[in-house]
Amino acid sequence: MNRTIATTLLSFAALAIAACAQPAKTDAAAKPAAETTPAVETKKIEKPAATAPEAKQAEKPAAPAPAPAAPAATPAAPTTPATPAPVAAAPTADAKVAFVKMTTNKGDIIIELDRVKAPISTENFLKYVNKGQYNGTVFHRVIKDFMIQGGGFDGTLTEKPTEAPIKNECTNGLSNARGTIAMARTNDPNSATAQFYINTVDNKMLDGRPGRPGYAVFGKVVDGMNTVDAIRAVKTGQKMANSRGGQGPMGDVPMETVEIIKVVEIPAPAMAPAAPAAK
Numbered sequence: 179m180n181r182t183i184a185t186t187l188l189s190f191a192a193l194a195i196a197a198c199a200q201p202a203k204t205d206a207a208a209k210p211a212a213e214t215t216p217a218v219e220t221k222k223i224e225k226p227a228a229t230a231p232e233a234k235q236a237e238k239p240a241a242p243a244p245a246p247a248a249p250a251a252t253p254a255a256p257t258t259p260a261t262p263a264p265v266a267a268a269p270t271a272d273a274k275v276a277f278v279k280m281t282t283n284k285g286d287i288i289i290e291l292d293r294v295k296a297p298i299s300t301e302n303f304l305k306y307v308n309k310g311q312y313n314g315t316v317f318h319r320v321i322k323d324f325m326i327q328g329g330g331f332d333g334t335l336t337e338k339p340t341e342a343p344i345k346n347e348c349t350n351g352l353s354n355a356r357g358t359i360a361m362a363r364t365n366d367p368n369s370a371t372a373q374f375y376i377n378t379v380d381n382k383m384l385d386g387r388p389g390r391p392g393y394a395v396f397g398k399v400v401d402g403m404n405t406v407d408a409i410r411a412v413k414t415g416q417k418m419a420n421s422r423g424g425q426g427p428m429g430d431v432p433m434e435t436v437e438i439i440k441v442v443e444i445p446a447p448a449m450a451p452a453a454p455a456a457k
Contacts, residue, residue, distance in 0.1 A: 275290050276443060277289065277444050278291065278442065280440075282405060283435070283436065283437045285402060285405035286405060288447055291359075295351055296347050298345055298347055303396065304443060306340075313440045314333065314440075315333075315438045316328060316332065316432075318331040318335060318431055319428075320414050321378075321430055322410045324377075324379065325377050325378055325381065326378060326409050326436075328436075329362075335417060337422050343363075344370055344371070346370065348391050348393060349386055350394065352394075352395035355381075356378060359375070359377075360384070360393045363393065401447065409432075412436060
C-alpha cells in the first residue's frame with residue numbers, strides 16, 4: 179500500500195517537472211537600441227608673410243631709325259610708327275595671385291587673393307565671383323572695430339543659396355590682420371560657403387591655434403581701404419532677415435543699405451610707386 183502511494187506521487191512529480199521545463203513565450207521581440215547622432219565638434223590662422231608684389235612698368239618700344247631723306251623735288255610724307263597699345267594680362271589659373279574689383283555704393287575695393295597659401299578658399303571665392311553670386315548682395319553685418327561681413331544676403335536680407343562648403347585653410351600662415359579678407363563660417367570649422375568678411379582691425383584672436391580651428395584668410399585689400407572704413411562707420415541696428423533657417427531678427431545690420439553692386443576678376447592692377455624715403 180505505501181509502495182503504491184509512493185509510486186503515484188513520483189509520477190505526479192515527473193509530470194510537474196516536465197511542465198516547468200517548457201520555454202516561456204514572450205509577447206513581443208526586443209526592440210533595437212535607438213541610434214544616436216554624433217555631436218558636431220566645434221573648434222578655430224598664422225600671420226601673413228606676404229607683401230604686395232612689385233608692379234612692373236611696361237617697357238617702351240625703341241625709337242624707330244630715322245627715315246632716309248627723300249628727293250628734294252618730291253618729298254615723301256613723313257610717317258609716324260604706331261605705338262602698340264599695352265595689352266592687359268588676362269587672369270590665369272596658374273598665377274600665384276588673383277585680383278578682384280568689388281564695386282559698392284560706398285566706393286571700390288581691390289582685393290589680392292593668395293592662390294599659393296589659400297588655394298581652396300581662393301578658387302571657391304572666384305567661382306562665386308565669376309558666376310555673379312555677389313552681384314546685388316549687401317554687407318549685412320558691420321561691427322566697426324571688428325569687421326564688415328557680406329556675400330550671403332541680397333538687398334531684402336534674404337539669404338542666397340550656395341554650393342557645398344569647403345575645407346578650412348586656417349593653418350595656411352595668413353593672419354586676420356587689418357585689411358585681410360577671410361571666410362565666414364558657423365561653429366563647424368569646415369562650413370564656409372560664400373560669405374566673407376574684411377577685418378577692419380587686427381583680429382589675431384580669430385587665428386587658429388592647436389586644438390582650436392580659426393578663420394581662413396585668403397587675401398588682402400590692396401586698394402580701397404577708405405571704402406572699407408566708410409562702410410565700417412555706418413550706423414547699425416536690428417532688422418528682420420530671411421535665412422535658410424527661417425525668418426527672424428538679425429543684429430549689427432547697417433541701417434542704410436551697403437550694396438555690393440558687382441564683383442569681377444581683373445588683371446593685376448598697376449600699383450602706385452612707393453614714396454621716396456625722407457632724407
